[in-house]
Ligand code: 4AD
């Protein structure tokens with residue numbers, strides 16, 4: 137007989153049939169009621185043992201955290217709280233868990249802080265909260281693949297080891313096989329990377345975009361979905377040193393098509409999770425609602441998690457230019473009362489306090505900001521023909537979300553070879569390093585656009601978790617690479 141997953145049993149209980157389930161004991165009450173979870177759903181199956189039928193030595197091993205196999209008859213439940221239960225006739229102890237040791241772990245069924253759970257990231261999968269978070273993480277990932285597949289995009293794998301710094305921020309992790317205590321040196325004392333594995337300095341990628349563009353300029357529409365690495369020393373609740381990014385790139389798209397695509401994708405993800413992972417979502421929504429009660433009124437969210445997802449799917453995102461954003465900020469009471477810590481001046485980047493004001497106070501919805509000053513955006517973004525004199529802007533777009541900040545960053549790309557060369561010079565990027573990228577502008581160059589979605593930030597939004605470390609199984613942050 138094959139085991140049946142608890143999700144299947146609860147969805148379509150075959151009452152009166154002999155059934156085998158296998159999973160981990162969440163609780164064993166009164167030597168009689170086992171709550172069994174097998175990870176297929178947030179819900180547990182109640183299994184009832186008649187203790188007179190079993191040896192004391194077996195019953196003693198049915199403890200929280202232990203793995204067991206149970207065989208029995210599926211019947212309508214006598215008690216309240218569940219519709220079916222398993223009348224156990226056979227118990228197999230698959231993996232014991234010492235109760236004294238379990239006491240010290242997050243498996244002990246009581247409320248634990250998220251910080252404590254993080255210290256036991258290897259066991260936190262066993263908790264309801266993290267079970268729900270990681271099932272939804274899967275859902276988001278699957279929804280993204282489904283979204284692009286339905287629209288005829290091709291999934292491209294771009295390299296993880298690369299010699300180029302696409303974003304130009306210089307925040308990269310070096311990959312080398314040289315001995316750090318005794319590297320080969322050039323005559324001038326610098327490290328001789330010709331002797332390194334790849335014969336040149338290489339890093340972990342910060343983005344798959346540049347390679348993605350090459351593919352888009354032949355396959356038409358592609359997307360990447362891979363790990364990216366940033367050695368930025370930002371210890372915030374929204375930054376990871378290793379995170380996953382989705383980067384679609386579409387030939388012949390302009391910045392407006394790009395915004396439409398991103399908005400459709402984000403809405404699709406929210407709908408998908410609501411339609412397919414309702415139990416986990418409800419659990420997380422209720423969990424958040426309980427947490428909210430212990431917070432001061434002004435820090436509570438107005439809408440529940442589920443309401444926020446519904447809001448995103450049923451309302452248009454607000455679209456404004458950077459110049460409009462600056463005007464709105466400077467005309468706000470918040471600004472006049474000097475409540476912003478950072479300056480609001482045309483030409484300086486928006487700080488997260490400004491983004492939050494626009495999204496959470498002014499528009500109360502996702503906001504797409506376009507046409508940023510060229511000075512603080514990446515070299516590959518298309519120079520706007522409609523820039524005002526002295527205020528050069530590029531066809532960039534950032535999508536800001538309530539509670540998260542920047543969710544998506546993208547742009548129409550500079551497809552004109554001469555302008556792109558000028559930009560390389562201005563950004564001190566040697567053309568020989570990017571000869572392959574520039575080549576695409578030589579042979580049938582076309583307007584094209586794309587964006588990057590920070591996968592974990594999206595998972596934060598749909599799970600309501602407020603720290604990015606709690607939506608990736610094993611977070612990598614400054615000074616932390618445990619597990
Ligand atoms: O805005 P970014 O830097 O854009 C790019 O990398 C472009 N190459 C994308 C493109 O046009 N193809 O990063 C994209 C997104 C951000 O909007 C943010 O959501 C996320 O990646 N992100 C991070 N997420 C977690 N931790 C970090 N350190 C992140 N840095 C960026």
Ligand code: MG
Nearest residue numbers: 534542544545
């Ligand atoms: Mg960005």
